Amino acid sequence: MTKLLDVKNLSVSFGGLKAVNQFEIQIGSQELVGLIGPNGAGKTTVFNLLTGVYTPTEGSILLDGNSLIGKGSNKIVNMGVARTFQNIRLFKNLSVIDNVKIAFQSQMKYSALAAVLRLPSYWKEEKLFEEKALDLLKIFKLENFAYQKACNLPYGEQRKLEIARALATEPKLLLLDEPAAGMNPSETNELMETIRLVKEKFEIAILLIEHDMSLVMGICEKVAVLEYGSIIASGSPEQIQNDPRVIASYLGESD
Ligand SMILES: Nc1ncnc2c1ncn2[C@@H]1O[C@H](COP(=O)(O)OP(=O)(O)OP(=O)(O)O)[C@@H](O)[C@H]1O
Ligand SMILES: [Mg+2]
Known part of the structure; x- marks a missing residue:
């Protein structure tokens, strides 16, 4: 059976330091x-x-049999593949819910024109994504913070928000x-x-x-x-x- 993630012989060096050396994992x-x-x-x-921030000097990374090497982070x-960061990275001045909604962007189908003109197709999708975002926030008990700025969340809640946002990319x-x-x-x-x-x-x-x-x-x-x-x-x-x-x-x- 093929694994979802199959990593073999993965290496990268910084200067003389082999930070990752023949790393392998199957998930x-x-x-x-x-x-x-x-x-x-x-x-x-x-x-x-794994997320394309660095390019390995050698090795392979397969997700469902497809190589991730050389693909950009967005791709x-x-x-x-979604991640959270050791040092929290949120849009601190956006609301909690907007931090999640931003991650839905690639799934949004309305046209830029529909958005600018606030056409019905825009509102329909907006409402759907608002609900989906709220559902994700509920999992982490963040729904009551939804319309506050992300920077006003306690530290632990910011970490949870990062996970909710990562999940929004499905x-x-x-x-x-x-x-x-x-x-x-x-x-x-x-x-x-x-x-x-x-x-x-x-x-x-x-x-x-x-x-x-x-x-x-x-x-x-x-x-x-x-x-x-x-x-x-x-x-x-x-x-x-x-x-x-x-x-x-x-x-x-x-x-
Ligand atoms: N961009 C970089 N340039 C130079 N050295 C780096 C870079 N990124 C990581 N390193 C070095 O690679 C090694 C591994 O770092 P890494 O951050 O992956 O460790 P870690 O296991 O996540 O540690 P921690 O538990 O402290 O988070 C360290 O020696 C680090 O200094
Ligand atoms: Mg670390």
């Missing part, structure tokens, strides 16, 4: 996979390669870069539950970067461990927790 169409590893291991760089979004694969960063433990647990729910509801695959091991082990079906740009282990959470190399280099001695 099934509705799998929730964790990507863990110490600071500077290359996790975010992997996302930047890759249209092909079904991805097959969602890449989340430390979505729980800056959240307290109860917010984090709630977010992880929501991420699991999102995966089921939208029937998508998710690749989740996270530092907190216990958290990743709790929700992911598969975990891949990155060190110095290379995968040193991958498997079920249980396999990872018992992998001698992972224990030695990442988990430390357990007592």
Whole structure:
């Protein structure tokens, strides 16, 4: 069976540093996979390669059998890969709901003329996308903030808004870069539950970067461990927790 995402021998260097080195991963169409590893291991760089921000020096990236290499970031979004960023990137002066609606843009069908003249076709679609955006905000309990400026949201809610916006592009694969960063433990647990729910509801695959091991082990079906740009282990959470190399280099001695 072909995997949704099939990455092989992926490498990129910055100056003399091999930030990602012979990286590989396979993700099934509705799998929730964790990507863990110490600071500077290359996790975010992997996302930047998958989304066309960087071009790899070697390797292949196949989504549903189609290569993503050399495709621009917008094209890759249209092909079904959406992401959030380690450092939140929202349109801070736009409303919360407009941040989501912007992501629907490629799906909007009315003509520019219809928009300028505010023709019925424009209003009909506007209403539809307003409702779709509200539905996404509800998943993250953000609907009451819908008409506030994004910059006025608390930090944790801004992170959720980024996920809602990513979902608006109707991805097959969602890449989340430390979505729980800056959240307290109860917010984090709630977010992880929501991420699991999102995966089921939208029937998508998710690749989740996270530092907190216990958290990743709790929700992911598969975990891949990155060190110095290379995968040193991958498997079920249980396999990872018992992998001698992972224990030695990442988990430390357990007592
Ligand atoms: N554009 C760049 N130019 C030069 N070096 C870079 C660039 N992007 C990343 N690096 C380097 O590549 C390595 C991997 O960085 P990356 O941000 O992918 O790590 P990470 O695993 O996401 O770390 P963290 O857990 O801190 O977010 C680091 O040494 C980093 O300094
Ligand atoms: Mg990172």
